[in-house]
Amino acid sequence: MARNKFDIDENLESPFDIRHFKRALVYIKRQKRPMIVALALSVLSAGIGLTAPLIMQHIVDVTIPAKTVGALVGWSALMLATIVISVALAAVRGRIMTSVGQDIIFEIRSDLFKHLQSLSFKYYDDRPQGKILIRVVNYVNSISDVLSNGIINFILEILNLVFIAAFMFAVDVKLSLVTLAGLPVFALFLLLIKNKQRRSWQAVSNKNSNLNAYTQESISGVGVTQIFTREDRNEAIFTRLASNYRQEWMRAIHFNAMIPFTVDNLATLVTTLIYMVGLLALSPQDVTFGVILAMSSYAARFWQPILNLSNLYNGFVNSVAYLERIFETLDEPVSVKDAPGAKALPQLQGRVTFDNVTFGYDTGSSVLENLSFDVRPGESIALVGPTGAGKTTVVNLISRFYDVTGGRILVDGHDIAQSTLQSLRSQMGIMLQDSFIFSGTILDNIRYGRLDATEEEVVAAAKTVRADAFIREFEHGYLTEVNERGSKLSQGQRQLISFARTLLADPRILILDEATSSIDAKTERLLQQGLNELLKGRTSFIIAHRLSTVHNCDRIMYISDKGIAEAGSHDELIEKRGLYYKLYTAQKMEMVV
Incomplete structure (x- = not known):
C-alpha cells in the first residue's frame, strides 16, 4: 500500500480467497437461530406461492369450461389467499433478516475497532486516516446484506429452482426441457465476465478509499487551505478524485447490468419457445392451453430465481472487494503487544535505564544507536537538541508506543518488553x-x-x-x-x-513533550510553579525547545547524531560551552532581538 498518499491506489497485501469467506461465516453462525427461522419462513412463503400457477391451470382447464361460478369464486379466493399468506410470511422474514444484518454489522465493526485500538503508532504513521475510517464504516455497511440476506436468499433461490423444476416436470416434461435450454448459455456468459467484474469492483474500492482519504484530510486542514487560498486547487483535486471514482463505478455497474439484461432476454426467449413448441410442434392432445399458460408462468418464475441469484452474485463480487480490505485490516499484526508470559509491573519507583538501545522507524535506517543512560527515581530529565534528532522517539520508546530494534529498556530493573502494556502505561503520565x-x-x-x-x-x-x-x-x-x-x-x-x-x-513517570510550546510567557511562569510541586517524587522526562523551561531539571541531555552528545545540569553545560551552550545563547539572542 502506498503510504500517506490519497491519490495512489492501495495494493492488497492479502488477495481474497475462499478462506476470507469462511471467516465471514463465523459472524453468520452467531446468528444461526434467527436465520433458520427466516429460512423456514422463506421456504414456506415460496412453497405457498408456487401453488398459484396450478390453481390458475385448474381454473382455465376445468372451472371456466364447466361454467361453475361458485367454484370459480372459491378457486379465485384460494389463489388470493396464497398470495396474501406468501407476502405476509416474506414480510416477517424481512424484519428478522434486517435485525440479523444489523447484528452482523455491529460485530464486525466492533472487532475492527477493537483491533485498531491495539495497533501501534507505526500503523497510523503509515496510512491516511480516511483510508482507515472507510473500512470501519462504509465497507462494513456494504457487506452486511450479503452476509445476512445474501446467504438466506441464496439457499432460498436454490430451493425455489428445485421446487419450480419439480412443478414444471410434473406439468409437462417436454416444455420443461425447453425452459432449461437457456442455462448453458447463461453459465458460459458468467464465466466470461467473472474476473473482469471482480477487478472492476476492486477499482471502485480503491477510488472510493482515495476520495474518502482526501475528503478527511481536507476537512482537517480547512483552516490552512483558507489561509493559503487553496480552495480552487483543492477543488480541482477533489473533482479529479471524484471523477475517477465515478468512472470506475460506471464501469463496474456496466458489468453488473449485463447480467440481468442477459437473464431477461433468455427468459423472454425461453417463454417464446414454450408458446412456439406448445402451439406449433405439439398437438392439442399432448398439451392443453392451460398447460402452456402454466408452463409459461413457471418459466418466468424459473428464471426469476436465476436473476435473483445473478444479483446475489453481483453483490458477492462487490462485497469481495470490501471483505478483502476488512480482513486485511483485521490481519494487520499488532507489533507492540504483551509478550508470551509477560508479567504485570509492581508499583513503580521510577528508575529508567536505556541499555544499548537502537531504534529506527524504517528498516535500514536508525534514529538512535546504542543509546545508554540511567535515570534515578524522582530525577527530572530534559531532552533538548535539533528537530528530528530523536527526542520524541526516546519518550515514545519509554512508553512502548514502539518496540526497540536493539538493546532493552528497563523500568525499576524490569524489561518493559517482558511487562504488560497496561501495567506500564497506567503508571505513566504522557502529554x-x-x-x-x-x-x-x-x-x-x-x-x-x-x-x-x-x-x-x-x-x-x-x-x-x-x-x-x-x-x-x-x-x-x-x-x-x-x-x-x-x-x-x-x-x-x-x-x-x-x-x-x-x-x-x-503517574510515577511523567513525560511532557513540548508541554508548554503554545502557552504564553505569563501562563508558563504560573504553570512552572505547579510543575515544581508535581515533579517532586516523580521521574520526569521533559522535551522543550524553549530552554527557559528546563533550567531547574536535574539533568539535561542534548540528543544529536543518534545518541547523547552531552549531558549535565544547566550550569554544567553552560560552563562546558558546548552544543547546549550554543543553543541556549542563540535563543537568548533571539529573545533580545
Whole structure:
C-alpha cells in the first residue's frame, strides 16, 4: 500500500480467497437461530406461492369450461389467499433478516475497532486516516446484506429452482426441457465476465478509499487551505478524485447490468419457445392451453430465481472487494503487544535505564544507536537538541508506543518488553505534542484517563496547572461542552486541559513533550510553579525547545547524531560551552532581538 498518499491506489497485501469467506461465516453462525427461522419462513412463503400457477391451470382447464361460478369464486379466493399468506410470511422474514444484518454489522465493526485500538503508532504513521475510517464504516455497511440476506436468499433461490423444476416436470416434461435450454448459455456468459467484474469492483474500492482519504484530510486542514487560498486547487483535486471514482463505478455497474439484461432476454426467449413448441410442434392432445399458460408462468418464475441469484452474485463480487480490505485490516499484526508470559509491573519507583538501545522507524535506517543512560527515581530529565534528532522517539520508546530494534529498556530493573502494556502505561503520565481534546465537557476531558476521579480532584489538577481560572470564565465552567479537537479553545487552553488530564492520573513517570510550546510567557511562569510541586517524587522526562523551561531539571541531555552528545545540569553545560551552550545563547539572542 502506498503510504500517506490519497491519490495512489492501495495494493492488497492479502488477495481474497475462499478462506476470507469462511471467516465471514463465523459472524453468520452467531446468528444461526434467527436465520433458520427466516429460512423456514422463506421456504414456506415460496412453497405457498408456487401453488398459484396450478390453481390458475385448474381454473382455465376445468372451472371456466364447466361454467361453475361458485367454484370459480372459491378457486379465485384460494389463489388470493396464497398470495396474501406468501407476502405476509416474506414480510416477517424481512424484519428478522434486517435485525440479523444489523447484528452482523455491529460485530464486525466492533472487532475492527477493537483491533485498531491495539495497533501501534507505526500503523497510523503509515496510512491516511480516511483510508482507515472507510473500512470501519462504509465497507462494513456494504457487506452486511450479503452476509445476512445474501446467504438466506441464496439457499432460498436454490430451493425455489428445485421446487419450480419439480412443478414444471410434473406439468409437462417436454416444455420443461425447453425452459432449461437457456442455462448453458447463461453459465458460459458468467464465466466470461467473472474476473473482469471482480477487478472492476476492486477499482471502485480503491477510488472510493482515495476520495474518502482526501475528503478527511481536507476537512482537517480547512483552516490552512483558507489561509493559503487553496480552495480552487483543492477543488480541482477533489473533482479529479471524484471523477475517477465515478468512472470506475460506471464501469463496474456496466458489468453488473449485463447480467440481468442477459437473464431477461433468455427468459423472454425461453417463454417464446414454450408458446412456439406448445402451439406449433405439439398437438392439442399432448398439451392443453392451460398447460402452456402454466408452463409459461413457471418459466418466468424459473428464471426469476436465476436473476435473483445473478444479483446475489453481483453483490458477492462487490462485497469481495470490501471483505478483502476488512480482513486485511483485521490481519494487520499488532507489533507492540504483551509478550508470551509477560508479567504485570509492581508499583513503580521510577528508575529508567536505556541499555544499548537502537531504534529506527524504517528498516535500514536508525534514529538512535546504542543509546545508554540511567535515570534515578524522582530525577527530572530534559531532552533538548535539533528537530528530528530523536527526542520524541526516546519518550515514545519509554512508553512502548514502539518496540526497540536493539538493546532493552528497563523500568525499576524490569524489561518493559517482558511487562504488560497496561501495567506500564497506567503508571505513566504522557502529554504528547498534539493536545487532543475529545468532544464532550471539559470535566470529561480532564477525567478521561481516570474515570473514578471526583470533581474535587479534577478541579485540584486544573488548579495545579493553572487551568482553573480560564475554565471558570466559561458560562458553564467545567461542564462547558467542547467540540472535537477542542476547536472552541485556544491552543494554550487545549494544552492546559491536556496537562490537567495527565496530572490527574497521578503517574510515577511523567513525560511532557513540548508541554508548554503554545502557552504564553505569563501562563508558563504560573504553570512552572505547579510543575515544581508535581515533579517532586516523580521521574520526569521533559522535551522543550524553549530552554527557559528546563533550567531547574536535574539533568539535561542534548540528543544529536543518534545518541547523547552531552549531558549535565544547566550550569554544567553552560560552563562546558558546548552544543547546549550554543543553543541556549542563540535563543537568548533571539529573545533580545
